[in-house]
């Protein structure tokens with residue numbers, strides 16, 4: 001079937017750079033975010049490659065220990081605050097969520113644009129810090145080191161502080177949008193699961209991020225004014241900083257993973273061509289994760305000197321966080337079971353997610369075990385755990401989502417062969433990089449060191465090779481995705497024959513999303529009732 | 543939608559009706575208030591922990607705050623909250639002049655609050671009852687009294703910033719009201735600001751006893 | 758569409774005035790109560806009154822009593838999570854001494870800012886100083 005690009009759509013409806021920088025259209029704001037966030041991903045990736053390069057040998061190759069501290073700090077800060085936290089909500093959430101619920105825009109378009117500008121300001125502060133002394137505290141900014149080191153702590157704290165506001169604005173906007181702007185007749189249980197995930201994420205964003213704000217503000221005051229609340233020499237308590245920090249940052253890991261899980265729910269349903277199994281379980285487990293995520297932050301502090309009483313409670317509760325994630329995994333598998341699965345590129349990303357995230361989650365439970373974590377804390381085991389959840393989970397989901405919605409966003413399809421090669425490269429490269437790190441960790445290789453004992457030479461070298469493979473994979477993706485924007489074959493409105501509402505618009509969608517008010521004709525996963533065609537509003541009823 | 547009534551000027555394109563728009567704004571402001579609660583919450587947590595560690599010092603230090611100034615400020619803020627509520631009520635009834643008077647009253651009271659705060663602060667700065675390493679007052683027994691003043695200045699300071707923000711926004715509302723931007727059909731900005739202002743009052747309702755009464 | 762007037766729930770003037778006066782009366786009570794010493798109860802009384810006042814403000818001035826329940830949920834939810842934050846942190850800070858007596862207390866009894874630069878010893882506060890040594894002695898005895 002041949003498709004054409006509609007004559008008028010949101011990309012060409014207004015032209016000129018001003019029409020982009022002043023836009024209130026959620027789709028364009030999603031693209032503005034995409035540019036910035038993906039550029040940050042690139043920057044963070046460069047630092048990652050530098051780190052792995054340095055670690056090819058225990059001797060100095062590129063940088064000494066001080067430089068190495070700077071490199072891993074910047075890698076972490078960029079990846080966490082500039083890339084992974086805003087990534088899915090701000091790019092795909094912005095673009096697809098209103099379409100999915102049949103809304104013409106988010107509830108507060110100006111706030112939406114403001115959040116992007118605030119993000120850009122935060123980005124500038126981070127870059128400023130990079131060029132004025134760098135930062136060597138790690139992304140966790142632990143005191144007392146962070147109140148004493150001479151690097152550019154204040155600019156980077158300002159950056160994280162400002163980025164927090166951007167995140168809050170996005171979250172606030174999405175909660176209101178999902179509550180108030182659903183298409184007439186669309187009930188909560190007719191929402192696509194991606195929307196549920198974005199909703200749960202937004203709840204965490206508004207509940208946890210303000211605490212990050214006040215924490216960073218206190219740290220700045222501690223450093224600049226000397227209020228002494230984290231300084232043991234003044235009767236303060238540095239462990240308190242860790243409580244404040246992790247009260248945000250543990251829930252924040254769910255800001256990172258929940259939207260990814262939402263994408264996976266969509267991908268698995270679409271490519272198994274089957275009604276999703278356990279819809280309500282998946283929906284409520286998102287809320288469950290959002291809630292339990294607030295009760296376990298102390299598992300990052302088992303060896304920090306918190307009371308044993310607190311450590312035991314936090315360890316105990318940590319075991320419960322695994323349950324909602326487990327529920328999701330089982331329901332996804334049950335959906336695939338006896339489905340007619342097509343292995344298009346997005347589905348390959350989803351399958352990678354399932355495997356890698358499961359490993360990441362299980363090792364999380366291992367780390368949550370108090371007595372074991374005493375040995376594994378601050379080793380490469382932790383590094384590997386969080387890369388399996390953040391890269392193996394979230395990044396796989398982001399790219400799955402980008403490949404899934406790329407034809408919707410641009411109206412054009414990428415090269416499927418190259419795309420499959422890229423998935424394989426990344427999957428293999430990822431495991432080569434990180435699996436050996438579990439082993440090194442259990443053997444006592446500590447994290448955040450520029451050098452290591454000779455016995456780790458083989459595994460570190462192996463790991464660095466994996467990083468290179470991944471780097472090539474991501475480069476390949478960048479090339480064919482950008483190529484597709486201009487030269488790809490027109491995809492038609494619904495190339496995957498999915499049933500959620502964003503596919504009922506032309507690709508690319510028109511500026512106001514829908515003509516008139518959107519009507520609900522079927523549920524998001526009614527694959528047992530209707531068969532969608534790759535054309536607008538055409539269904540065969542079964 | 544079959545409605546053929548003209549869309550009012552203040553209705554944005556992506557809402558179906560005024561009602562939906564107003565409800566969205568309200569939910570939005572409530573979530574904003576939630577973030578405010580957690581922002582202040584960090585400081586309340588800070589207060590609770592150091593107080594539990596140094597109960598005697600907190601008790602000794604609180605005696606150096608002026609209860610009467612604090613109580614006056616409490617009264618001032620409560621009355622300002624009342625005038626704010628009445629400003630909204632007047633607009634609901636379409637009495638624009640009353641709204642302006644009540645809003646102006648709110649701003650005035652907020653300024654009184656800040657002036658009293660100014661006198662309190664300058665007295666403390668003068669005596670050296672200051673946060674952290676700036677502390678040089680002698681005469682409060684107990685461990686590390688500077689921590690009490692860290693908490694005091696941080697919490698009342700952040701609250702003070704919120705009062706200043708309130709003054710700015712309410713002044714803007716007065717101008718808008720005078721220009722006739724609001725009506726009984728559309729007064730969402732006043733209502734939103736009202737909710738914000740009540741939260742500022744509400745936080746002070748806790749700050750007052752925690753610092754001035756029991757320490 | 759729901760009725761706009763019902764949405765707006767215009768409350769009677771007297772109600773506002775009554776709530777306002779109630780708040781002022783409670784302020785007087787709490788100040789008066791603070792002049793007396795109820796020992797452990799001081800905190801409870803002051804906080805109890807503050808909670809009542811806060812409830813009045815939230816219910817009537819902020820219209821929570823009349824509005825959609827969702828706003829109540831948002832507000833109460835924020836307090837709930839704040840509660841989790843404070844209580845769980847205190848699981849740590851209040852029980853540091855469970856095993857090691859000496860870390861149940863602030864690390865330093867006297868901040869460095871109270872030490873004179875030349876001698877490096879604690880300055881004037883005699884009272885604070887004696888409590889310092891007393892605490893140290895106590896730690897030593899419990900250590901055995």
Ligand code: HEM
Pocket residue numbers: 140253254256257299300318319321322325360361362363364365367368369373376377378382385386389390393394
């Ligand atoms: C099954 C759920 C999970 C459990 C039980 C869990 C448990 C843990 C534990 C106990 C640690 C602390 C290890 C240590 O420092 O000694 C940890 C670290 C970490 N986890 Fe997880 N985790 C889970 C899921 C996730 C997810 C979904 C993410 C992110 C998407 C994540 C990101 C991280 C990060 C970034 C760290 C390291 C923080 C640092 O820099 O110190 N975790 N996890």
Ligand SMILES: [Cu+2]
Pocket residue numbers: 249250253296297299300
């Ligand atoms: Cu965690």
